[in-house]
Amino acid sequence: MSTISGEAVATSAGTAARDGTRPALPPAPVVRRPWVWLLLGAGLLPFANMQTLVPLAAWVAPVFLMRFTRSQRPSTGLFVVTVATSLALLVALRDEFFPVETGIEYYAFVALLGLGGAVPFAVDRLLAPRLTGLPRTLVFPAAVTTADFVGAMTSAYGTAGSTAYSQYAGLPLLQLVSVTGIWGLTFLISWLAPVVNEVWERGRDGSRHRAPTVVFVATLAAALLSGGAQLAFAAPAADxxxxxxxxxxxxxxxxxxxxxxxxxxxxxxxxxxxxxxxxxxxxxxxxxxxxxxxxxxxxxxxxxxxxxxxxxxxxxxxxxxxxxxxxxxxxxxxxxxxxxxxxxxxxxxxxxxxxxxxxxxxxxxxxxxxxxxxxxxxxxxxxxxxxxxxxxxxxxxxxxxxxxxxxxxxxxxxxxxxxxxxxxxxxxxxxxxxxxxxxxxxxxxxxxxxxxxxxxxxxxxxxxxxxxxxxxxxxxxxxxxxxxxxxxxxxxxxxxxxxxxGDTVAFASALGLLVLTGAGWRSRRRQGEAAAAVATGSDQAERPAPLDRVAAG
CATH class of the missing domain: 3.60.110.10 (Carbon-nitrogen hydrolase)
Incomplete structure (x- = not known):
């Protein structure tokens, strides 16, 4: 099914309103070969962190995984990506990488990590369809950064495994952490996936995705240029x-x-x-x-x-x-x-x-x-x-x-x-x-x-x-x-x-995610109210006139 029009969405929501249920989630876009994109993304995951790091994989893997999850129901995407992430972690954590017990405790530990990696994709699937423009692309990076931050505060291993550490080899980009900590770098890496998927979904309709793309590219360029300038002009010169x-x-x-x-x-x-x-x-x-x-x-x-x-x-x-x-x-x-x-x-x-x-x-x-x-x-x-x-x-x-x-x-x-x-x-x-x-x-x-x-x-x-x-x-x-x-x-x-x-960027990401959630909820309510109004108007138009009015006519 192709992306449906606003009129179709209103009709669907109106039906839900007449039934006394909440407005339905906006339908997923048509994605050809979604399981191919899942396999590509999952195949890159073992190289996005831990032992066999390929820095570019951390940027690209979420692009393909998001292409898959946006074509699925949120529950389906969450389950499948959790399984895919857990399997990738079994490869990345080989050779007793973490000193945890073997057996069921180990697999439970890996599954918990896999779920943590999959949750931001589910959040994106739930919220992004209800937003437009730049806010639509900010849901996923805010969710990833928030998940990383919460994990760092609750885990005995702190920030071990954070997305940001995949970029250890790029000194210009690494300078960003002197301003934002690792959280700004995590946000920037994760931002690429929704921006690319926005372009992917909208095709040639440039007016719908141009602004998020421009903002992302400008931000990435600013980080690289300022980092390069810092390396060139502010290198340590002490004894x-x-x-x-x-x-x-x-x-x-x-x-x-x-x-x-x-x-x-x-x-x-x-x-x-x-x-x-x-x-x-x-x-x-x-x-x-x-x-x-x-x-x-x-x-x-x-x-x-x-x-x-x-x-x-x-x-x-x-x-x-x-x-x-x-x-x-x-x-x-x-x-x-x-x-x-x-x-x-x-x-x-x-x-x-x-x-x-x-x-x-x-x-x-x-x-x-x-x-x-x-x-x-x-x-x-x-x-x-x-x-x-x-x-x-x-x-x-x-x-x-x-x-x-x-x-x-x-x-x-x-x-x-x-x-x-x-x-x-x-x-x-x-x-x-x-x-x-x-x-x-x-x-x-x-x-x-x-x-x-x-x-x-x-x-x-x-x-x-x-x-x-x-x-x-x-x-x-x-x-x-x-x-x-x-x-x-x-x-x-x-x-x-x-x-x-300190961790201002991490806290801002968590707050931003709450704001985006509120915006998505308000959008959902407005859709429901509009649909109900359309449905009510349609019922009035189709309802027979009273007999006395017919007689008077």
Whole structure:
């Protein structure tokens, strides 16, 4: 059936009004081969996020999926796209990508993610037919951005998997997040689908879709041009500082994490484990740290979980680090997993360890002892207070977070608001997520105008400047014997709009979606009232005249 005219819509709505029901949803446009478009969109989904990213796929996949959903009933489109998205996620999340349980729990987790990805298409199918012009194209991007934002606030993984992260490779476009955060980029990517479908549905009737297309193209061009200008004319030009980012020796680290379970209240067994499994990797890290200090590094940072240590030995490890920092007059951040003395096997959900990043200054004083604020589920430790520490140094203002903390822009924004220049992000990944997680790190640097140092165990160590340029990149953890990245980074950051305004764009998207919903509802009521009026007029015209009037005639 082709798109029906306004007269036909009124007749249909009028019939519904006479029956006492709500006006029907405007009919779907005719779409030839809708299942072909579904297969094309679903086929691109595994490349739109997670492990095998092709940045263009994130823009194109929703175009084809929307072409399908707009030709279906909302319930049908929601179900089919949920299934398609879930199947694509099974491919994207292969090789134990997320540390969740296998079996029914895993498939329920994937299905929930799939439903979250499908809901914006259902919202578009329900609202867009009741709107016209530019508002019609804004429903979907507002829904996607709102869904991403709600997911980030409720998920233990924060913004992991956000649409915006697919664009890690495009520096000009990446600069947009310094103004809007990832939400503006998510909105822009998602906006393409309804604009293209508007053109697709209207064909040569340019007057109906010209304005949304012009506005979208102008917005995209402005983002690219302003980002390019920022890269060209506002590149960091401050002095630099030599930084050494250390991950542990792979063999020794594997040995430390293969240690037998510790028994609470058994000092002899704990001491034996420490001497055989924990001490070798710790000695090697201190030896390399001293070597880098002698080579001229002024800031030395270990990866997350670089060393394992016993709670009863923690003070001695910090004292050893203080001696090295004082002797060589360097800033040294040591990161360690501290095994709690009275912890069992963690089967009851109680914490068994603590995840620390301890910074020592050149005098040997402890500047901060930061606990990871957003633990990965299953890590075995409780969350820290979530206060990002800072310190002023001759090399700029320093701050730190740990690994998955960088999935939470609101947490990291503390650094941007505090005027931090260099952010240390000790991390620890696993092979299947190593590239994907590293690709997200530059977003936090650009959002907050900070240089970022990311020493990483079992993953990619890197450093970027405040505009996301790679200053150092070491991706050979699983093959190389040397696990040190040495890089010079700018000592002065920049102030960003996002650090000041926060998630304004996300909140605006949610509010905009409510406004569009209200506009669509009012349009539905007006259609119903108009249809009822047409129906009433038709009934009056067809009703026989009263007998007395006929007689009088």
């Amino acid at each position: 630099t500082v030599r930084v050494a980012a250390l991950a542990p020796d792979r063999r020794l680290s594997d040995q430390a994490y293969a240690a037998p379970p510790l028994t609470p209240g058994d000092p002899a067994q704990r001491a034996a484990v420490r001497d055989e499994y924990f001490r070798p990797v710790l000695d090697e890290l201190f030896e390399r740290s001293e070597r880098e200090a002698e080579a001229g590094a002024e800031i030395i940072a270990w990866s997350e979980a670089a060393a394992r240590t016993l709670e009863e030995d923690q003070a001695a490890v910090v004292a050893r680090a203080a001696d090295l920092a004082r002797e060589h007059e360097v800033y040294l951040q040591v990161s360690m997993i501290v095994q709690l003395a009275d912890a069992g096997d963690g089967a009851d959900g109680a914490a068994v360890n603590e995840n620390h990043a301890v910074l020592l200054d050149p005098s040997g004083a402890v500047v901060w002892d930061y606990l990871k604020a957003r633990p990965t589920p299953g890590d075995g430790h409780e969350a820290g207070p979530g206060v990002v520490p800072t310190v002023d140094t001759p090399h700029g203002r320093l701050a730190t977070i740990i690994c998955q903390d960088d999935f939470f822009p609101g947490l990291v924004r503390q650094a941007g608001r505090a005027g931090v220049d260099i952010l240390l992000v000790p991390s620890s990944d696993w092979r299947s997520i190593s590239a994907w997680h590293a690709q997200q790190a530059p977003f936090r640097a650009v959002e907050n105008g900070v240089a970022l140092i990311r020493p990483t165990r079992q993953g990619i160590s890197l450093a970027t400047d405040a505009q996301g340029r790679l200053l150092g990149h070491k991706a050979d953890y699983f093959t190389a014997t040397e696990q040190t990245l040495v890089v010079s980074v700018p000592t002065q950051g920049s102030t960003t709009w996002y650090a000041r305004s």
